[in-house]
Amino acid sequence: MWGLKTYIKPYWKYVILAPLFMIFEVFFDLLQPKLAAHIVNFGVVERNFQLIKQTGWLMVLVAALSLVTGVGCNFFASRVSQNFGADIREALYTKIQTFSFENIDTFKTGSLITRMTNDVVQVQNFVQTALQGLVRAPSLLIGSVVMALFINIRLGLILLGTTVVLVAVLFILIKYSYPLFSQVQEKLDAVNTKMQENLAGIRVVKAFVRSDYEKKQFAHVNQAYTGISIKAARFMAVNSPIVTLIMNACLVGILLYGGNLVWIDLIQVGDLVAFINYVVQVLSSLLMVSGILVNVSQANVSAWRIHQVLETKPNMEDGKAAPLRAQHIAFNEVGFSYSASSQAKDLVLRDVSFEAVRGDTVAIIGATGSGKSTLVQLVPRLYDVTSGSIQIDGQDIRSIELLELRQKIGMVLQDSFLFTGSIKDNIAFGKPDATQEEVEMAAKIAMAHDFITKLADGYDTKVGQKGVNLSGGQKQRIAIARALLIKPPILIFDDSTSALDLGTEKQLRQSLKDLMKNNITFLIAQRISSVIEAEKILVLEEGAIAGIGTHQELLETCAVYQAIYMSQFGKQEVPYVKQQTF
Amino acid sequence: MSSSKHFDEKKGAANLSQMGFQQGRGPRPGEVPKVRSKDAKGTLSRIWNYVKRQRQELIIVAVSTALTACLLLLGPYLIGKIMDDYIVARKSAGFISMIIFLLGIYFLGAVFTWIQQYTASSLSQNTVRKMRQDLFEKYQQLPVSFFDQKTHGELMSRTTNDIANVANTLNQTVVQLISSAFMLVGSVVMMLSLSVWMTLITILIVPSIAFVTKKITKYTRRYFSEQQKHLGEMNGFVQESMAGLKVMKVFGREAKSKEEFQVLNEKLRSVSVKAQSFSGSMGPMMNAMRNLSFVIIAVFGGIFAYHDIITIGVIVSFLHYSNQFSQPINQLANQYNLLQSAIAGAERVFEVLDLETEIKEESIRPKEKIAGEVVFDQVNFSYQPGVPILKKLSLHAAPGQMIALVGPTGAGKTTIINVLTRFYEIQSGKISIDGKDIQQFGKSFLRSQIGLVLQDAYVFSGTIRENIRYGRLNATDKEVEEAARLANADVFIKKLPQGYDTNLSAEGGNLSQGQKQLLTIARAVLANPSILILDEATSSVDTRTELHIQEAMKSLMKGRTSFVIAHRLSTIREADAILVIKDGEVVEKGTHAELLQKKGFYANLYQNQFSQGHVS
Secondary structure (H helix, E strand, C coil): CCCCHHHHHHHHHHHHHHHHHHHHHHHHHHHHHHHHHHHHHHHHHCCCHHHHHHHHHHHHHHHHHHHHHHHHHHHHHHHHHHHHHHHHHHHHHHHHHCCCHHHHHHHCHHHHHHHHHHHHHHHHHHHHHHHHHHHHHHHHHHHHHHHHHHHCHHHHHHHHHHHHHHHHHHHHHHHHHHHHHHHHHHHHHHHHHHHHHHHHCHHHHHHCCCHHHHHHHHHHHHHHHHHHHHHHHHHHHHHHHHHHHHHHHHHHHHHHHHHHHHHCCCCCHHHHHHHHHHHHHHHHHHHHHHHHHHHHHHHHHHHHHHHHHHHCCCCCCCCECCCCCCCEEEEEEEEECCCCCCCHHHCCEEEEEEEEECCCEEEEEECCCCCHHHHHHCCCCCCCCCEEEEEECCEEHHHECHHHHHHCEEEECCCCCCCCEEHHHHHHHHCCCCCHHHHHHHHHHCCCHHHHHHCCCHHHCEECCCCCCCCHHHHHHHHHHHHHHCCCCEEEECCCCCCCCHHHHHHHHHHHHHHHHCCEEEEECCCHHHHCCCCEEEEEECCEEEEEECHHHHHHHCHHHHHHHHHHCCCCCCCCCCCCCC | CCCCCHHHHHHHHHHHHHHCCCCCCCCCCCCCCCCCCCCHHHHHHHHHHHHHHHHHHHHHHHHHHHHHHHHHHHHHHHHHHHHHHHHHCCCCCCHHHHHHHHHHHHHHHHHHHHHHHHHHHHHHHHHHHHHHHHHHHHHHHCCHHHHHHCCHHHHHHHHHHHHHHHHHHHHHHHHHHHHHHHHHHHHHHHHHHHCHHHHHHHHHHHHHHHHHHHHHHHHHHHHHHHHHHHHHHHHHHHHHHHHCHHHHHHCCCHHHHHHHHHHHHHHHHHHHHHHHHHHCCHHHHHHHHHHHHHHHHHHHHHHHHHCCCCCHHHHHHHHHHHHHHHHHHHHHHHHHHHHHHHHHHHHHHHHHHCCCCCCCCCCCCCCCCCCCCEEEEEEEEEEECCEEEEEEEEEEECCCCEEEEECCCCCCHHHHHHHHCCCCCCCEEEEEECCEECCCCCHHHHHHCEEEECCCCCCCCEEHHHHHHCCCCCCCHHHHHHHHHHCCCHHHHHHCCCHHHCEECHHHCCCCHHHHHHHHHHHHHHHCCCEEEEECCCCCCCHHHHHHHHHHHHHHHCCCEEEEECCCHHHHCCCCEEEEEECCEEEEEECHHHHHHHCCHHHHHHHHHHCCCCCC
16 A cells, blocks of 8 residues: 555564464354354254263364464554554654655645654554454455355355345445545535634634624534535445345345255255354454445555655755855855746746855845745755855855754744743753753843743743743744854844834844854844844845845935835835835 | 344444444454543433434434334344244245245344434434534634633534534444343343243353453553553654744754654554554454353253253354343443543533623614724723733723824733723723713624724635625625725735635635735725724734835724724824823823923834934
């Protein structure tokens, strides 16, 4: 199934042993009706009490053997399935770690989580079931038919014929039920989406007084889901009566024909009893198979989803290891597009060239969607340039080892994600062996020390999923401290002070000043006041550089910059009339 | 080895048909983690209240289940009878009619099984549909404070896991409980009528086997729950490392995180191999137990038949009945756990349904449009007792005025909006609009007069047009587009390949924050409210675009009272009055010019933001 075979291979011994044991279990189980027939035929009919006793003990022994082989099969199957699951999980995790941002974006975080959790469990369960049930059911089926044929060939043929019919009926039923179930899933998604949105957007719903409207909408999707679920369940409700009826009809037929055979002494009564038991065996194994087949399709989908991840080639090649000093950085005619195409209309960045040396602050300003974030994300190779190149110390960054490159860059992303653990753990994320002093130092510069020490547990306060709720501004400052702690020669702030109030932001800028003198700093900002002291201000306009220079230079030469300036400081006259897009 | 699996089959089929799209159960019995409910009786009676609305379906299910059980009991009896009276006795007269009778029984059995399952599926689905609808409507009525305290995931699992649990249980368990009860009583009666001695043996053996099974289950469950625990830990780890994947990569932490993963994974591996080996043994165990009872009945049946106490046909019948007798006992034990977890799920749903809702009060609806005079008079408010947020806050906005609220984070600006819209109720003081206490307006009416644009711009999945139209459902396409134009949103909308009909993914994933803000402004514009509130509504929009919006808003704000909260002081310079809020109080008040003159908090703030930028 979808190339997951390789992960089964290491356990091939168990893969052979489990079904083997299962076949033995089935064999022992199938002996029982035959032995019971023996009791009836020779013990009861021919009046042999000793034989009844002997056969009884034999049956107990066979039952014990069936238990031993059954437990053995499960033991081996468990070994395969659980190890297989653990190996796949590890393979997935390892693979995902090599993913580029582009890969992550294509899969989406939520879907990666489902693949690593739900889907793995799904295929793991399937392997377990396959090694047991998928072996058991057909062996029971075939075994019963064979046993039946041995007892009486003519009666056996009736059973064989019925079995073929039943397999066909089941196949048709299952085939038609699949589309129904995928529809059920679709409608269920709609219900969940509606619910989720109303929870997340409850303020909007309330503010616009749309409760009644939403109730009606929900009733609509709810009804649709209920309708299709009932339809699917009703369709499947036909399944068991039909299968049971066909099988019971076969049973009646065997009684009729078998009775006649008994009368002309072509079959013994006990054998007829055994035969009836085999018929029942066939029926239960068929229903078992149809139960497992539902699993097969689920596991198939999961296996495919896992396969997709494992097959993805991380579209970023690592460079060679060499220490990086990061004294100088240059963008050479950089073009970038998120969708592999380099067609002009898809370009998010075009023809961007500039350079910076240690000590420089490169501020980037421009409208929403002008490509500011994209530009800085190219520096640590979160994405690779589509055309042109970026050089650090004269080397193309694609030839530098990724780990080395990223360790030289301290980046504060827009989204300040914190991991479960203490505040200290989070600040020391990039350097787990950092001392308390180092952590506090970084926190002080990031203006986070004060609020952290005010928390009951200080630096040991737990944050993340199960931790305390921090405000957006507090999270941002921890994220900044996290980037500062590794003392990187290149610092990147991607609009990472948006949740800070003005006072705090100003203090932060002051406190970063010394640090920035020895670094190359990239700073994305909305406010002129934040960028005014930068050595280089890049004005981005629809992905291209509209102006580059100091505040003073740009004020004199760059129309876009003037317009931004006017929008923040000037009165109402806006000299730059072209309407902005974003 | 089972003699007859009539009942077993039915169960297998029920699983297939009713659980279909859910995690299918393997051939071996799965285990359900135990969950205890607090008030099982009360909860059951409330579920019953939902179920009994469909009296007709309920009766059909009960009757058809009972009939199915009876017919199932009759089958083995007839087979035994045919064996004894006709086949062994070598009597052909009436043989054919008995055979046809048996066939008829089986046919009826199939028909009633079908009726039962057909009806049960709509019974359970309609029951939970009502429950789901009630829950959704309840969510709509709960105060905002409820949602501020709970995570969405927590609330979602009420609708997904908990309700699905109830549905499955209703579908399977209830039917099976009814049928188990019938089968249990019925098979004892049938067995007694065949042979008292054999019945005694069966009655002694089967329950003791069930008892042993139960004991073993208890033992294996320990491993099962340990496995679940480790799996939970692993899932938590995966969830977090996927969510933080980008941060991890930026910091080059891949190797370290893989180490952590491996520790967890190896632990899970060894625990789950053991757990699966143990808990998976339940299948073979049960199988062995079934075999054992088969053996005992076959042997004792043989002995009795040898002594001519019973006939061969009776042995055949008993081999069937022993199974039909043990199945319900095993199932009752199994279903009990399922039932427990469903009851616990239902309890969580009812917990929500029992919460107090926002009171629906009679409202006065002024005939004329609200003029928009807003007065806060000595308003006190706190989210938690002892931590006051608004302290004796008073403010006055004349109709049509633009009031700006500035101040540091946590000063209480957003809280002012929360109490004005009555998302939260004030503890003392008075808020009035046009001289009337807002308590007198119904919440719906009050909110319909207020246009609210929040910093966290929320968009729904659907088209852009639908999202804007949310402001006024009966607006024409033209009005929607006009609103978008006013909000300066039409520029980017027109650039999208499908324009206004562009589908937005969940929570507007394909729009930037700034674009979402523009959409929500357009939505508020379309609603045409008397009072407009912009809470950091343009924080992610660049300043030039914002300027254009402001231009548009100027005409929009004409004749409307508006409240504007903004970090960017450029946004609010034009306000009729600027209120500086600090620690829940108004510390300064005046126009931009007046406040600058004052050289107080505002002037300082302004200095911070602009001093360096101003080129004199």
